[in-house]
Amino acid sequence: MIVLNGEQQEHGAGEAVVSLLELLGLPPDARGVAVAVDGEVVPRASWETFAIPEGAHVEVLTAMQGG
Amino acid sequence: MSDSPTQLQAKSLAQTGEQCNGRASSMPADTLAIAGRTLGSRLVLGTGGFPSLRLLAEAIRASGAELVTVALRRVDPAARGSLIGVLEQEGVELLPNTAGCYTARDAVLTAKLAREAFETDWVKLEVIGDEDTLLPDAPELLRAAEQLVDDGFVVLPYTTDDPVLARRLVDVGCAAVMPLGAPIGSGMGIRNPYNIALIREAVQVPVVLDAGVGTASDATQAMELGCDAVMVASAVSRAQDPVAMAAAMRAAVQAGRLARVAGRIPRRTYATASTPHEGLADFSSQPDSSPQ
Numbered sequence: 001m002i003v004l005n006g007e008q009q010e011h012g013a014g015e016a017v018v019s020l021l022e023l024l025g026l027p028p029d030a031r032g033v034a035v036a037v038d039g040e041v042v043p044r045a046s047w048e049t050f051a052i053p054e055g056a057h058v059e060v061l062t063a064m065q066g067g
Numbered sequence: 068m069s070d071s072p073t074q075l076q077a078k079s080l081a082q083t084g085e086q087c088n089g090r091a092s093s094m095p096a097d098t099l100a101i102a103g104r105t106l107g108s109r110l111v112l113g114t115g116g117f118p119s120l121r122l123l124a125e126a127i128r129a130s131g132a133e134l135v136t137v138a139l140r141r142v143d144p145a146a147r148g149s150l151i152g153v154l155e156q157e158g159v160e161l162l163p164n165t166a167g168c169y170t171a172r173d174a175v176l177t178a179k180l181a182r183e184a185f186e187t188d189w190v191k192l193e194v195i196g197d198e199d200t201l202l203p204d205a206p207e208l209l210r211a212a213e214q215l216v217d218d219g220f221v222v223l224p225y226t227t228d229d230p231v232l233a234r235r236l237v238d239v240g241c242a243a244v245m246p247l248g249a250p251i252g253s254g255m256g257i258r259n260p261y262n263i264a265l266i267r268e269a270v271q272v273p274v275v276l277d278a279g280v281g282t283a284s285d286a287t288q289a290m291e292l293g294c295d296a297v298m299v300a301s302a303v304s305r306a307q308d309p310v311a312m313a314a315a316m317r318a319a320v321q322a323g324r325l326a327r328v329a330g331r332i333p334r335r336t337y338a339t340a341s342t343p344h345e346g347l348a349d350f351s352s353q354p355d356s357s358p359q
Contacts, residue, residue, distance in 0.1 A: 024144050034180035041176070061139045063138070063151050063185070066164055067114075067138075067166060067278075
């Protein structure tokens with residue numbers, strides 16, 4: 001179990017960041033996207049290799065209109 | 068006689084205005100430099116509040132802005148259209164903000180994520196202290212600014228109109244300061260113009276008036292007070308005609324800048340005649356032939 005953008009997900013623990021991007025409909029090289037796992041930035045270069053820990057809180061963020 | 072630097076600047080500015088009307092200019096444009104980056108426009112546009120990406124794109128073009136802010140939010144799989152794509156197409160530079168952060172920790176993490184997402188180390192640092200006023204939380208803001216500067220960021224903090232805090236932010240290495248005229252989205256204009264003028268005197272980095280602008284004259288006033296640039300978001304995006312208001316803001320910033328460089332006359336309590344008294348005809352000793 002992990003928490004992805006505030007929602008609990010049965011799957012995802014142990015998988016690489018790119019598989020979570022796919023879950024959100026994003027390509028593995030999604031531009032304008034950043035990922036944090038448990039409050040730490042996961043650099044783009046590690047998206048293929050970084051394995052999501054069990055119970056992790058994952059934030060996948062992108063550009064939104066804002067002042 | 069050759070022109071003084073001020074005259075040259077005024078000429079250059081006047082021609083920047085002409086460029087607006089499509090006329091060519093051989094003079095260098097009146098540019099704004101922040102942390103070594105040169106911007107041709109002194110208007111910074113926020114992307115928040117536009118009803119559509121199409122209107123945002125048209126407003127960017129009408130405003131002439133070269134620097135626009137974006138926020139960082141969770142990916143919405145149902146979202147339509149790409150904000151990044153539109154901004155790339157318009158050829159503008161991104162200034163990510165940390166809007167919505169209430170602690171230094173959250174703001175620093177958000178800035179680092181923005182750097183990762185947008186490949187820029189510039190950040191408009193917002194650390195909010197109160198959800199009703201959205202006023203900055205000064206101690207958290209200063210703490211976040213210090214950490215981000217140490218981490219190599221170019222930090223432009225959204226701050227109160229407090230000259231002392233502005234100086235403290237510059238002391239820790241901020242590249243500019245962005246004092247508020249009034250609370251975000253309030254459209255109340257510049258509530259304390261004296262403080263904005265004091266901030267201009269207190270720091271050696273660019274001062275970008277941010278928040279509170281409601282209409283064009285507010286942006287002009289900010290420039291007349293000595294601000295180097297003005298940032299607007301709601302004033303344009305929530306105007307009845309955002310594209311027309313974007314054009315108005317562009318002209319307003321140019322007018323205010325021109326007036327600042329030109330140097331206004333001092334305020335006086337009593338009149339000072341603009342027509343000379345010398346040579347005035349004396350009718351007092353002549354017969355009065357007007358009908359009784």
